Amino acid sequence: MNPEYFLKTAVSALLLLCASCAGLAQALAPNVNPDPTALKAGNYVLDHKHAALVFKVDHLGFSNYVGRFNRFDVSLDFDETDPAAARVEAVIDMTSLDIANDEFANVLMGPSWFDANQFPEAILRSTGIEITGDNTGVMTGDLTMHGVTHPVTINVTFNGGGNDRLRGAYIIGMSASATIDRNDFGVDRYGGIVGDMVEIAIEAEFERQ
Numbered sequence: 001m002n003p004e005y006f007l008k009t010a011v012s013a014l015l016l017l018c019a020s021c022a023g024l025a026q027a028l029a030p031n032v033n034p035d036p037t038a039l040k041a042g043n044y045v046l047d048h049k050h051a052a053l054v055f056k057v058d059h060l061g062f063s064n065y066v067g068r069f070n071r072f073d074v075s076l077d078f079d080e081t082d083p084a085a086a087r088v089e090a091v092i093d094m095t096s097l098d099i100a101n102d103e104f105a106n107v108l109m110g111p112s113w114f115d116a117n118q119f120p121e122a123i124l125r126s127t128g129i130e131i132t133g134d135n136t137g138v139m140t141g142d143l144t145m146h147g148v149t150h151p152v153t154i155n156v157t158f159n160g161g162g163n164d165r166l167r168g169a170y171i172i173g174m175s176a177s178a179t180i181d182r183n184d185f186g187v188d189r190y191g192g193i194v195g196d197m198v199e200i201a202i203e204a205e206f207e208r209q
Contacts, residue, residue, distance in 0.1 A: 030171070032160035034135050036083055039161050040170055044076040044206035047171070051204045053092065057182075058195030065194075067108075071096035076206050088126040088139065095120055112189050119146050127151070135159075139176075148185045154178040170208040177201050 053072050059065040071093035078086045094116040097105050109116035122145040130138045135158040143152045154176050161172035178200045183191060 030162040030164045032162040032173075034158065034160040036131075036135055036158050037080060039078060039080045039083075039158075039172060040208055041079045041081070042077075043209045044078060044172065045209060046072075046074040047167075047205045047207050048073075050173075052202070054201045055198050057198045060193060064199075065099075067097060067099040067105075069093065069096050070098050074204060074206070083137075084129045084131055086126070086129055088124070088141070090124040092122040092124075093120065094122055094145075113187060115146060122146075124152070129156075143180070143185075146185045146187050150180075150184045152178055152180055167207065171205055172208070173203075173205045175201075175203055 051072070051074075052068065054066065054068045056064040056066045069092050072090060074088065074090040076086065076088050094114050095109060097109055097114070097116070099105050099108070108114060111117075122143065124141050124143045126139050126141040128140045130140075132138055137156045137158075139154045139156050141152055141154065142149050155178065157175045159173040159175060161170065163169075164171045180198050180200065181196050182188065182198050183196055188196075
């Protein structure tokens, strides 16, 4: 076979394949609508494969210590006619603490810190939602952790909703952040040395039932 002809044929086939893949990707990409008024009402459950719960706290002034909880669940009940009445409940498995160091994670889950053996779950229940912008809001709620219930405030950004052909479901996505004082929940070891204020970041996708 003529080497030049073979090369042209191979390049043409490769370009055709790339065009097909690009077309497929474009066809599968969801049309994500960032307008909250276009959301579909209903009950939503968390897509655990596309969710993250991360926290960070000042460590001796040298750095922000970062960790995450690998297992948590969130349910959302939403009505597009009254978004401020949405109800959220989250349950965090405190034994799923991940700081990339199993030995130290066991220390933090021990009685001097989270005491996860006695208090294996943290639970958040929303008490109200205030719409603050086109796609933002502030959610208030009661957080129970370490045997103590205390009100918290969470800033929420609605990223969008749309039909996801890959999952075969209507999906909405949100980003949220909060800052809590660990002393409010009795997790006060090394106060004044380790930071008291804990920053929390949440990324979550929900599937409509």
